[in-house]
Amino acid sequence: MPETHYHLKFADHKPEQDGYQYEMEIYNRGLDFERPVLTFQADKWEELACSRLSSEAKGYVYGSAGTRETTDKNRAAFKKWSIVPRRLVKTETFPDLSTEVLGEKLQFPIAMAPVGVLKIFNPSGEIAATKAAAKEAVPYIFSSAAASTIEDVAEANGQDGQRWYQLYWPSREHDDITISLLNRAKKAGYTMLFVTLDTYILVWRPSDMDNGYNPFMRSDRIGVESGLTDPVFRKQFKERHGVEVEEKMDTAAPEWMRTIFPGMSKGWDDIKFLQEHWDGPIILKGIQTVADARKAVEVGVQGIVVSNHGGRQQDGGNSSLGMLPHIKDAVGEKLSIFFDSGVRSGADIAKAMALGADCVLIGRPYVYGLALGGEQGVAHVLKSLVGELELTLHLSGIPSVSKKDLNRSVLVREDDLFNTVKGIGLP
Numbered sequence: 001m002p003e004t005h006y007h008l009k010f011a012d013h014k015p016e017q018d019g020y021q022y023e024m025e026i027y028n029r030g031l032d033f034e035r036p037v038l039t040f041q042a043d044k045w046e047e048l049a050c051s052r053l054s055s056e057a058k059g060y061v062y063g064s065a066g067t068r069e070t071t072d073k074n075r076a077a078f079k080k081w082s083i084v085p086r087r088l089v090k091t092e093t094f095p096d097l098s099t100e101v102l103g104e105k106l107q108f109p110i111a112m113a114p115v116g117v118l119k120i121f122n123p124s125g126e127i128a129a130t131k132a133a134a135k136e137a138v139p140y141i142f143s144s145a146a147a148s149t150i151e152d153v154a155e156a157n158g159q160d161g162q163r164w165y166q167l168y169w170p171s172r173e174h175d176d177i178t179i180s181l182l183n184r185a186k187k188a189g190y191t192m193l194f195v196t197l198d199t200y201i202l203v204w205r206p207s208d209m210d211n212g213y214n215p216f217m218r219s220d221r222i223g224v225e226s227g228l229t230d231p232v233f234r235k236q237f238k239e240r241h242g243v244e245v246e247e248k249m250d251t252a253a254p255e256w257m258r259t260i261f262p263g264m265s266k267g268w269d270d271i272k273f274l275q276e277h278w279d280g281p282i283i284l285k286g287i288q289t290v291a292d293a294r295k296a297v298e299v300g301v302q303g304i305v306v307s308n309h310g311g312r313q314q315d316g317g318n319s320s321l322g323m324l325p326h327i328k329d330a331v332g333e334k335l336s337i338f339f340d341s342g343v344r345s346g347a348d349i350a351k352a353m354a355l356g357a358d359c360v361l362i363g364r365p366y367v368y369g370l371a372l373g374g375e376q377g378v379a380h381v382l383k384s385l386v387g388e389l390e391l392t393l394h395l396s397g398i399p400s401v402s403k404k405d406l407n408r409s410v411l412v413r414e415d416d417l418f419n420t421v422k423g424i425g426l427p
Contacts, residue, residue, distance in 0.1 A: 019387020
């Protein structure tokens, strides 16, 4: 783990119950023929949630770039790796799931990925999601495209909550707005900055186009609340139009969309600007090549997210998990490595950790939980993933998520099991 000199908080808050306790609670209630409200079958969360959602909301969360090739590759990549269980590993406790990332203690090696426009899935939106995150002791990453304000989400997350801030980076002509957003986030207690690199323009996404649906162009404030409440943007808007944003929402919303999705990418030299205006760790989200990971080391950021945006921003791309071990081999401990794209289960989390991730981000699954049950639905998803991770490690003879215990030695490529030449050296 890279050394950090930032003075960050260490969260000692723990959830009310661990994964095994949650499992036993369900079984005990079953003795009285009580059934859980939400399914524990992770592969059904998506189907059930999508059956409830409007076509616009379903298209937005389920939809991917192009023909979903990148999304499908993300899921298929996990099946290429198998966890090899070891027997008679004497245990007296359940696996230790706690870890530390960039100076912050995490109860579990996961965080909630930044997902915008959450109110289209449930009216409680980001407020429900961040409350569930705090309750379950999971860091919450606030999206620049949220339907709630930076400040309101921070308040809902509470003093015990861990919260990090994700930036859709305005064009350099709007540096004053970027500074304002960063200052607001810092003042509200967000401790890490995640800068998304792969979304300076919205991709060709057929599911949204079929519905004629772009949430950032509408006058309902969903997805643009960070901008419409920003004092710098509001001042400039009034200077341009002579009215407050609320009086001309059909103009304000698209203007903010063009501000945070400017259409053209920044360059590596622009990272210095962020370093001058953010005094905490900076993590670049969307890294998919060894060359870019090495460049991130050179420019002096503290972390990267190996991510292809869940297949939502480029079709025909490589799987995120497939690239993860190559990036880990290239940068070693020079950066903290976060991972997302395709994670659906506790076993997926274990595999990503073994391949080099320091922390795994959960995206679509918690959105499905939000659609199915609001705050309790999000909490259910988080507890389920943590519980499955805990028992997966326990039954595999892996005592903790530390790199000395959870690393590539616990995995095998499934194809190699059927290769008689390579099979001799398998675990």
